[in-house]
Amino acid sequence: MPGYITTFSYQSAVSHVPQFAPRNFKHFCVEPVTGAMGAVVEGIDLRTASDEAIAELEQALVDHLALMIHDQDLSPAEQIAFARRLGRPMPWPFAKKMEGYPEITELIQEPHDKYAFGGTWHSDSCNFEQPPKYTMLYCIECPPVGGDTGFANQYLAWETLDPELKAELEGVRGVYSTELGYGTGSASEEVQSNATTHTIYSPEQLNEALHPVARTHPVTGRKALYVNDSFTVSFEGKTQDESLPLLRKLWAHAITPEFCARLRYTPGSLAIWDNRCCLHYAHSDYPGHRRHMRRIVVEGEKPV
């Protein structure tokens, strides 16, 4: 049955050094959650952290791409103050702002909601010319189990592509649009109607940007695959029909299980991740429960 034999072509297990033994940090401890990415940080209070501790936290993000920091006690103003130490909190035009705190979007999943906000693999707001470098979610309420954020390391996704395909994709740009996630191209009417409970999208706000399909991280200098099925409509200069076969291949490769991690919340947890080198996914596996997060995104650079 040759048609059923899987080709084991991924080099993920040998192509990088897993972060099993993280560097020592002076101000907190870091416990990696997988060999691919993700870590839990313990021993830091984000309200009172020194500049040196914040610099270390950014280094931990460089090392692990996504961090979960438990047992925080952050008011909206304190969460914004923490975000400002990492860059400029970006206004997000597609959602209602928290009253009195325009930097914050409240993500609330009610027990009866069928579809999760962010329930597709994506990098945030890559329809912007300068997409956010970081996204943070502060957990107010979550189900007893479930509601994790999933992540996929896109350095590994790029580095494990066939060399010929990498060569073909060098210098290629993609079209990144809100059409798929918020517009007429979104998956179903139900998804759209659910999204409208959170968003103030209108067709006039449809926007798009061109970005390299493999972007270079400004800190590490490593290339990361930068396509996702929430925003990447096509390759520049090609139709959607012409683009879809290769896009589908890349989307599937991007979420290879060996590239992935999940981080679990409890009330008071703050998750933060680097959109420049990982995808994320809101797991909707908690029917009948409520989940409430405060979200802030921090402005990034134009992808190159």
Ligand SMILES: [Fe+2]
């Ligand atoms: Fe997201």
